[in-house]
Amino acid sequence: MAKIVILTGAGISAESGIRTFRASDGLWEEHRIEDVATPEGFMHDPALVHRFYNARRAAATAAAPNPAHTALAELEADPGHEVLIVTQNVDDLHERGGSQNVLHMHGSLFGALCHSCEHRWPAPEVMSPSDTCPSCGAQATRPDIVWFGEMPYRMEEIWHALRAADLFVSIGTSGNVYPAAGFVADAMHAGVPTLELNLEPSAGRSMFDEARQGPASVLVPEWVR
Numbered sequence: 688m689a690k691i692v693i694l695t696g697a698g699i700s701a702e703s704g705i706r707t708f709r710a711s712d713g714l715w716e717e718h719r720i721e722d723v724a725t726p727e728g729f730m731h732d733p734a735l736v737h738r739f740y741n742a743r744r745a746a747a748t749a750a751a752p753n754p755a756h757t758a759l760a761e762l763e764a765d766p767g768h769e770v771l772i773v774t775q776n777v778d779d780l781h782e783r784g785g786s787q788n789v790l791h792m793h794g795s796l797f798g799a800l801c802h803s804c805e806h807r808w809p810a811p812e813v814m815s816p817s818d819t820c821p822s823c824g825a826q827a828t829r830p831d832i833v834w835f836g837e838m839p840y841r842m843e844e845i846w847h848a849l850r851a852a853d854l855f856v857s858i859g860t861s862g863n864v865y866p867a868a869g870f871v872a873d874a875m876h877a878g879v880p881t882l883e884l885n886l887e888p889s890a891g892r893s894m895f896d897e898a899r900q901g902p903a904s905v906l907v908p909e910w911v912r
């Protein structure tokens with residue numbers, strides 16, 4: 688059975704109407720990374736950070752999976768393949784598209800985390816700085832999101848899967864944020880073939896064995912079927 692590790696980024700959800708980060712109309716055009724995507728930004732102005740993630744949670748809830756998400760679910764359902772989706776995305780469109788083996792390395796909009804006792808629970812639609820942790824009662828709740836300077840989730844598991852893979856595929860990511868941007872090099876060093884599917888060449892394009900350019904809703908179903 689072929690083991691396929693698939694890294695996805697904001698580009699796979701773009702055609703579902705979810706904004707990417709680094710495009711000219713991307714989220715980082717309107718928001719300073721330091722303000723909304725670092726622990727320091729959260730300590731400085733938790734209300735601002737909650738507003739940013741509340742708006743993105745609402746946008747993700749209103750969005751629907753596109754043909755790229757559903758094609759990956761079809762691939763996973765094929766008994767000839769063992770598929771692991773490692774997503775940098777904090778939306779739930781892979782799951783709603785039918786994928787089951789999904790690892791959210793940068794966390795989820797739909798999770799809340801207590802930074803006092805590290806308890807996790809489903810996030811309410813709207814979070815605010817006055818929310819209290821259902822476990823310890825502290826007024827120390829934050830979205831369960833991996834910010835800059837924090838360790839992405841389940842890295843050992845990801846590296847292990849990468850080394851054991853028969854194919855590594857990267858979809859809809861600019862290759863600017865580590866450690867995900869380093870997965871192509873990790874795969875290459877392990878002798879795993881690599882493929883990129885992206886609207887434009889990523890920062891790591893030259894390391895991929897093959898790269899195809901175009902919208903994910905076209906490229907991914909074409910590759911899967």
Ligand code: BJW
Pocket residue numbers: 695696697698699701702707708709710713724775776777793832833834835836837838839842858859860861862863864865866884885886887888889901902903904
């Ligand atoms: C389409 C499309 C369509 C559009 N079809 N495609 C120097 C060297 C190495 C590392 C560092 C360094 N300095 C600092 C660091 C560390 C830092 C980092 O990488 N910084 C860089 C800026 C240099 N990384 C971290 O801090 C990470 N933690 C860490 O490193 O811990 C230590 C560690 C040590 C050792 C091992 C392991 C760890 C944490 C990073 C957390 C990232 N957080 C964010 C925000 C939180 C989540 C959220 O709010 O959603 O995650 S940043 C943001 O970028 C978000 C994304 O997941 C991430 C990646 O973005 P993505 O998905 O690639 O989106 P875009 O917009 O960049 O690209 C979209 C792409 O899609 C484009 O290419 C388009 O062409 C394409 N596209 N439409 C197909 N229709």
